[in-house]
Amino acid sequence: MMPKRRSKTAANHAAPKSRPSAVEGDDTTMTALTLPPVPLSPEMAAYFRKCEEKLGFVPNVLKTYAFDGAKLSAFVAMYNDLMLAPSGLSKLEREMIAVAVSAHNRCYYCLVAHGAAVRQLSGDPALGELMVMNYRAARLSSRERAMIDFAVKVTAEPWLVEEEDRESLRLVGFNDRDIWDIASVAGFFNMSNRVASATDMRPNSVYHGQAR
Numbered sequence: 462m463m464p465k466r467r468s469k470t471a472a473n474h475a476a477p478k479s480r481p482s483a484v485e486g487d488d489t490t491m492t493a494l495t496l497p498p499v500p501l502s503p504e505m506a507a508y509f510r511k512c513e514e515k516l517g518f519v520p521n522v523l524k525t526y527a528f529d530g531a532k533l534s535a536f537v538a539m540y541n542d543l544m545l546a547p548s549g550l551s552k553l554e555r556e557m558i559a560v561a562v563s564a565h566n567r568c569y570y571c572l573v574a575h576g577a578a579v580r581q582l583s584g585d586p587a588l589g590e591l592m593v594m595n596y597r598a599a600r601l602s603s604r605e606r607a608m609i610d611f612a613v614k615v616t617a618e619p620w621l622v623e624e625e626d627r628e629s630l631r632l633v634g635f636n637d638r639d640i641w642d643i644a645s646v647a648g649f650f651n652m653s654n655r656v657a658s659a660t661d662m663r664p665n666s667v668y669h670g671q672a673r
Contacts, residue, residue: 487663491521494660496528505533520574521665522657543646549639550608550646553582557605558612558646560592565616568654573664580672589672604633611640612647 501509505527512519526533544555556578563571572593580589591599596609607629614622630640656662 482666484663484666484669487666488521490663492525492660492662496525498524498527499530501527502530502534505530505537508537518665518667521663522570522574522653525660525662539649543642543649548642549636550642553579554605554608555642555646556582557592557596557609558643559650560589561596561609561613562616562647562650563654564593564596565613566651566654566658568650568657570657570662570664571650571654573668577668577671584672586673604635607633608635608643612643615644615647616651 509519509523512523523533523537526536544552544559548555550558556575559571559575560579563575576589576593579592580586583589588599596613601609611622611626611630614626627640630643631637635643
């Protein structure tokens with residue numbers, strides 16, 4: 462008795478061949494540059510330990526800045542002031558700005574890392590995905606939409622920002638200090654996006670599976 466031949470349909474549905482992870486190596490080769498780290502200051506060593514305790518890992522962006530102690534300290538200070546210090550903007554709102562700006566700039570590192578933060582802080586994985594892909598498709602509040610529209614305009618066409626843009630923020634409840642903070646967060650991530658893209662900075666692989 463002759464064995465039956467597998468149909469083309471069955472062949473097409475065969476289990477796919479295993480392949481390496483798309484993020485393999487991202488936690489070891491974190492940029493395209495060769496910049497050996499210098500010894501951490503006591504303050505930065507303590508900060509790295511704090512990251513390990515709270516997050517379970519040290520974000521790769523910090524490791525990549527560790528080739529220069531002064532630059533690492535300055536980056537950490539600015540980030541913590543803008544993203545974690547008291548503000549009229551919630552932590553989620555600041556992360557949403559980070560993702561919207563990074564989406565416009567197509568920054569792989571920041572979209573992965575801060576997309577995860579939006580998912581975690583909002584408790585809504587779909588919001589994180591929408592912010593990464595197209596914030597205009599998300600069902601945002603009028604306050605959130607005005608904030609993000611402003612941040613993206615600062616990113617894409619800053620020379621066109623006029624008083625009417627600032628007034629649109631005031632109309633949804635932001636005060637002038639809040640407007641400063643929106644602009645500052647947007648400005649910081651425009652800088653970070655460009656450095657990350659220029660150096661092919663790779664995010665920690667753990668971010669991909671967080672809060673999904």
